[in-house]
Amino acid sequence: MRYRKPLFALIMSASTSLLVSAVILGLRGVPAQVFLSQWCHAFMTAWPVVFLAIVLIAPRIDRLLDYVVDKDRVFDAR
Template identity: 40%
Template sequence: MPATLRLRLLFALLMSGLMSLLMTAWVTWLNLGAGAGYLAHWGRAFLAAWPAAFSVVLLLAPTVQRLSLRLLGQPRAANR
């Protein structure tokens, strides 16, 4: 597997995992509070969100990176 593909997959895995963890924890806490059953509800929300977030990051991260470079007025790298 090429190094750039491995990097892209690892980035998508880590970024989607972190964002899913933080967002589902926050939204579950906003909706239910930190009472009994919080961890179970949060865990189910996290497991449902992570695959969707992974797919979105994997598919859209390159486009968002190019848009970011364009908004900053920086040229695109030749090898991308």
């Protein structure tokens, strides 16, 4: 359980970076001959950024959602 949050951030950031970098390169019309190398470069640039964003932002979003969900529960009880 101790490693759950860092492991989640690692897997989520990797999958998000892979998907988004591929979509952006595809939309930009990167030729097939260089797509794989450009995708690898884009992924390696994006992954640490997304990882840090998840590690730094996710706890705040989690707290915000705790507040919003608790607030909604109070309104539902009335």
